[in-house]
Amino acid sequence: MARLLIVEDEKHQRELYAMEFEDEGYEVDQASNGKEAVDLVKANKYDLVIMDIRMPEMDGIEALGKILSRDKKIPIIIYTAYSNYKSNFMTWTADAYVTKSSNLDEIKGKVREIIAARS
Amino acid sequence: MKLSIIEILLLLISDTAVVAILFYLYVQYHIIHTRMVYILIGLIFVLIVIRAALFFLGNWLFYRRRINAIREVVEEFKKGKFTQTYHAARIDNELDEIVNELMIAGKHLDSIMTAQKKEIDNFNELYNSIIFSISSYFIVLGDDDRVLFANDGFYKKFQFHREEIYDRKIEEIFYFVNARLKAGIAQVRLTGKTEVLEKTHLLTLNKVSVIADIKISNIVVKDVSQIIIIIDDITRKVRNDYQISLMSQISESIQKDDEIDRVLFTILTGVTSGSGLGFNRAMLFLLDDGELAGKMAVGPDSFEEAIEIWTAASSFSQDLEFRDIAAAEMRAGVDLLNRVLAARFPLREDGVFTRALLGMESILIVDSWNDARVTPEIRELMDVKEFIVSPLVAANRGIGIIVADNKFNNAPILKENIELLSIFASQAAMSIESYSNLDTVRGEMQKLSERQNAIVESEKLAAVGRIAAHMAHEIRNPLVTMGGYARRIMQLPKERSKISKKIDASAEIILKECERLEKTLSNVMDFSRPAKFIKEFNNINDVISDTAALLKNLFLERKVSVELELGSDLPLVKSDFNQMKQVMLNLIQNSLDATPTGGAITIRTGSDGEVININISDTGVGIDEEDPNVIFEPFYTTKVTGVGLGLAIVKKIIKDHNGMIRVANREEGGAEFVIRLPIPG
Missing domain, CATH: 3.30.565.10 (Histidine kinase-like ATPase, C-terminal domain)
Structure with a gap:
C-alpha cells in the first residue's frame, strides 16, 4: 500500500484530502507546514509527497528543496491555489504541478499515474 | 556860366570882324550917316545872332559830350559793368566834377561788384560741386506738381534724360507712387514743414528700383511754392538690415512651424524680398527619387501682379513686419506655384539644374535662349533670358536647388544678388536638413511614446497579474475546501429518503457555486498569464x-x-x-x-x-x-x-x-x- 504525505496548512482541506486519498486506498500522513513535512520525511519513507506552497513557518518551496536534498528520488506534487507559476515550479524539479480545485479528479489522477510509474 | 576857349575865340573873331567892317566902310566911303546907323544896328544884330548861335552851339557841344558820357555810364550801370572812362581836359566846371565823381563812384562800384560776383561765382562753384558730389538725388516740383529741375545724380541714377522728365508729373516718372509720398507732398504744401518718408520703395518707368529715405521740403521762389524732393538711396543698408531680420524670421519660422512648406515659403520670400531688394521670382526644387521635384515658388505671374505686390509692400517702415510682405506674396503667383509644383526634372548631365546640383556651385545663365545648358523643359518653365541657379548643399551633398530671376523688371543679376541668393540657399539647405532631422526625431519620439505606453500598459497588466494571483490564491483555498466537502456529501452512500435527496441537492448547489467561482478565478488568471x-x-x-x-x-x-x-x-x-x-x-x-x-x-x-x-x-x-x-x-x-x-x-x-x-x-x-x-x- 502506497504511503502519501499531505502537506497543507489549512486543517479542513488537509483532512478532506486525507479522507479522499484514504478512500482511494492510500496510507496517508499529514503535515501542517514545510518544517513538519521535512521532519516526517526524515523519520518515515513515503512514496509521494503532496505539497502546498504557501504555509507558515516553512513554505512549500523551501521544504521541497530540503526534502529533495535528502532524497532525490521521492516524487513530489506541488498542489497549490496559485495557478500561474506552473513553469517556475516545474523548474524546481517537482514531479507535477496541479492547481487546487474542489474537483479532486486531477490530483487523484496525477497521484495514480506517478505511483503506477514507480512500481 | 563859363564859356569855352573856342566860344571866347569865336566871340573875339566876330567882334573884331564887325569893327574891321565898320572901319573899312568909313575909310572907303567916308560915309557915316543914318543909313550907316541902320547898317550898324543890322550888323550888331547879326553879330548878336551869330554870338547867340555860337553860344548855343558851344553849350550844346559842351553838354552833349558830358551827357553822352553820363548816359554811357548809366547804360553800364544798367548792365552792371563799369569800364567806361571819361577824361575832362581840365576840371574847370561843376559838370566835369560831377561826371568825374560819377566815374570814380562807378569804378568803385565796379570793383565791389566784381568782387561780389567773384564771390558768388566761387559760391556757385562750391554749391554745384556739393550738389553733384552728394549721393542724394533730387527733383524740384513747381506749384503744379510738375518737374522743374532734377540734379545730375537723379538723371544718372534713374537713367533719364532731361527732356524725359522735365514738366512731367511724378506719376509719369515712377511706376507707382505710394500713398505716403503723395500725402507727404500735400502735407508739405499745406504746412510748409519738411516731411521725411523713411524706407520707401521707388520704381521708375524704366525699371530702376531703389529703397530710399525721401525728404520733402517746401521752398518759395518769387512767391511761388516749389517742392524739393531729396531721395537718399539706402537700398544697400536696408537690404543688409532686411537680410538680418529675415534670417531671424526664418530661424524663428523653422523652430515654430510644423510644416516644412511654410519654412520654404519663408526662405523664398526672403530671396524675392517682397519689394525692390531681391529677385522677382524664386523657385525651389528638391532632389527626390533621382529627380529634381518642384517644391515651392514665390513670385508674381505678371508684371501687373508684380506692381500690385510692390505697391502693397512698397514701404519698409519699422512696424512693417515680414508677414505683411509674405501675405502679399501669398496672394500672387498661384500659377507659378502650380507650374513649379508640377515640374520634375530628371537628372541630366547637360542640364543647368543638374550641373548646379552636382557641381555644388551657382550657375548664372545670361542668355537662356542660346545657352546649351538650358534644356527645352527648363526654358519652357523659366521663360526668361537671364536666371541664376544656386545649389542647396547640406552635409556636403546637393539636396536641391533654388532658381531665381528678374523676369519682370529685367534688372541684370548682379554679384550682390548672387551673394544674397547663396546666403538664402545655405539657410534653406540647413532648414531642410534640420527639418528632416526634426522629422526623424519626431518619428522616434512617437515610437518612444508608443513604446512607453505599451510599457505602462504591460506594467499595469503585470500589476493586475500580481494582484489577481494573490486574490485568486486567497479565494481559491476556501473554495477548494467548500467544494471538496460538498462533493464528499454527494458521494455519501445514497438513501432513498426525501431528506437525503434534499441534502444532495443543496450540496450540489454549493458545489456548482464553488465551481463557478473557480472558473471566474481561472478567467482572471487567464488574463494575467502570458497567452499561448x-x-x-x-x-x-x-x-x-x-x-x-x-x-x-x-x-x-x-x-x-x-x-x-x-x-x-x-x-x-x-x-x-x-x-x-x-x-x-x-x-x-x-x-x-x-x-x-x-x-x-x-x-x-x-x-x-x-x-x-x-x-x-x-x-x-x-x-x-x-x-x-x-x-x-x-x-x-x-x-x-x-x-x-x-x-x-x-x-x-x-x-x-x-x-x-x-x-x-x-x-x-x-x-x-x-x-x-x-x-x-
Missing part, C-alpha cells in the same frame, strides 16, 4: 455564430434581440478560436448588460481586403465618459458585481492578434465596438 495561442485560420463569422448560439437563452431571458449581418466570403484570419470566442462572449455580454429590455444588438462583419471589420452595436445606455475607450482599462467597471477585466481581456486578446479595438457612443444612442483584424498577406 493556437493560431489557425479561422472564420470570424463562425466564432460569432457559435457565441450567439451559446448566449441564445440569455437573449431570450433579457428580451433583447440579436441581429447578425455577417459578410459573405469573409477572408480567414489567423487567430485562436477560443480566444476569439472569449472576445465575442465578453463583448456581447457587455452589450447585453448595457441594453434594456426590448433593445437590440447588431453584429456586422465585413472586409476591405486588408483587414476584417467586426462591428457590435447596441441600443443601450452608451458610455458616460469623455473618452469611451477608458472602458478597456483593467478594473474599469460600472457594474456592482463586475471585476472590470472583461473588456481589458478583450483588448489584450485583440492586441495579441495584431488587431485594434475602439468603442464610441452612437449618435442614436448606445455604444458601438469596432474591431479590426489584419488579413494575413
Whole structure:
C-alpha cells in the first residue's frame, strides 16, 4: 500500500484530502507546514509527497528543496491555489504541478499515474 | 556860366570882324550917316545872332559830350559793368566834377561788384560741386506738381534724360507712387514743414528700383511754392538690415512651424524680398527619387501682379513686419506655384539644374535662349533670358536647388544678388536638413511614446497579474475546501429518503457555486498569464455564430434581440478560436448588460481586403465618459458585481492578434465596438 504525505496548512482541506486519498486506498500522513513535512520525511519513507506552497513557518518551496536534498528520488506534487507559476515550479524539479480545485479528479489522477510509474 | 576857349575865340573873331567892317566902310566911303546907323544896328544884330548861335552851339557841344558820357555810364550801370572812362581836359566846371565823381563812384562800384560776383561765382562753384558730389538725388516740383529741375545724380541714377522728365508729373516718372509720398507732398504744401518718408520703395518707368529715405521740403521762389524732393538711396543698408531680420524670421519660422512648406515659403520670400531688394521670382526644387521635384515658388505671374505686390509692400517702415510682405506674396503667383509644383526634372548631365546640383556651385545663365545648358523643359518653365541657379548643399551633398530671376523688371543679376541668393540657399539647405532631422526625431519620439505606453500598459497588466494571483490564491483555498466537502456529501452512500435527496441537492448547489467561482478565478488568471495561442485560420463569422448560439437563452431571458449581418466570403484570419470566442462572449455580454429590455444588438462583419471589420452595436445606455475607450482599462467597471477585466481581456486578446479595438457612443444612442483584424498577406 502506497504511503502519501499531505502537506497543507489549512486543517479542513488537509483532512478532506486525507479522507479522499484514504478512500482511494492510500496510507496517508499529514503535515501542517514545510518544517513538519521535512521532519516526517526524515523519520518515515513515503512514496509521494503532496505539497502546498504557501504555509507558515516553512513554505512549500523551501521544504521541497530540503526534502529533495535528502532524497532525490521521492516524487513530489506541488498542489497549490496559485495557478500561474506552473513553469517556475516545474523548474524546481517537482514531479507535477496541479492547481487546487474542489474537483479532486486531477490530483487523484496525477497521484495514480506517478505511483503506477514507480512500481 | 563859363564859356569855352573856342566860344571866347569865336566871340573875339566876330567882334573884331564887325569893327574891321565898320572901319573899312568909313575909310572907303567916308560915309557915316543914318543909313550907316541902320547898317550898324543890322550888323550888331547879326553879330548878336551869330554870338547867340555860337553860344548855343558851344553849350550844346559842351553838354552833349558830358551827357553822352553820363548816359554811357548809366547804360553800364544798367548792365552792371563799369569800364567806361571819361577824361575832362581840365576840371574847370561843376559838370566835369560831377561826371568825374560819377566815374570814380562807378569804378568803385565796379570793383565791389566784381568782387561780389567773384564771390558768388566761387559760391556757385562750391554749391554745384556739393550738389553733384552728394549721393542724394533730387527733383524740384513747381506749384503744379510738375518737374522743374532734377540734379545730375537723379538723371544718372534713374537713367533719364532731361527732356524725359522735365514738366512731367511724378506719376509719369515712377511706376507707382505710394500713398505716403503723395500725402507727404500735400502735407508739405499745406504746412510748409519738411516731411521725411523713411524706407520707401521707388520704381521708375524704366525699371530702376531703389529703397530710399525721401525728404520733402517746401521752398518759395518769387512767391511761388516749389517742392524739393531729396531721395537718399539706402537700398544697400536696408537690404543688409532686411537680410538680418529675415534670417531671424526664418530661424524663428523653422523652430515654430510644423510644416516644412511654410519654412520654404519663408526662405523664398526672403530671396524675392517682397519689394525692390531681391529677385522677382524664386523657385525651389528638391532632389527626390533621382529627380529634381518642384517644391515651392514665390513670385508674381505678371508684371501687373508684380506692381500690385510692390505697391502693397512698397514701404519698409519699422512696424512693417515680414508677414505683411509674405501675405502679399501669398496672394500672387498661384500659377507659378502650380507650374513649379508640377515640374520634375530628371537628372541630366547637360542640364543647368543638374550641373548646379552636382557641381555644388551657382550657375548664372545670361542668355537662356542660346545657352546649351538650358534644356527645352527648363526654358519652357523659366521663360526668361537671364536666371541664376544656386545649389542647396547640406552635409556636403546637393539636396536641391533654388532658381531665381528678374523676369519682370529685367534688372541684370548682379554679384550682390548672387551673394544674397547663396546666403538664402545655405539657410534653406540647413532648414531642410534640420527639418528632416526634426522629422526623424519626431518619428522616434512617437515610437518612444508608443513604446512607453505599451510599457505602462504591460506594467499595469503585470500589476493586475500580481494582484489577481494573490486574490485568486486567497479565494481559491476556501473554495477548494467548500467544494471538496460538498462533493464528499454527494458521494455519501445514497438513501432513498426525501431528506437525503434534499441534502444532495443543496450540496450540489454549493458545489456548482464553488465551481463557478473557480472558473471566474481561472478567467482572471487567464488574463494575467502570458497567452499561448493556437493560431489557425479561422472564420470570424463562425466564432460569432457559435457565441450567439451559446448566449441564445440569455437573449431570450433579457428580451433583447440579436441581429447578425455577417459578410459573405469573409477572408480567414489567423487567430485562436477560443480566444476569439472569449472576445465575442465578453463583448456581447457587455452589450447585453448595457441594453434594456426590448433593445437590440447588431453584429456586422465585413472586409476591405486588408483587414476584417467586426462591428457590435447596441441600443443601450452608451458610455458616460469623455473618452469611451477608458472602458478597456483593467478594473474599469460600472457594474456592482463586475471585476472590470472583461473588456481589458478583450483588448489584450485583440492586441495579441495584431488587431485594434475602439468603442464610441452612437449618435442614436448606445455604444458601438469596432474591431479590426489584419488579413494575413
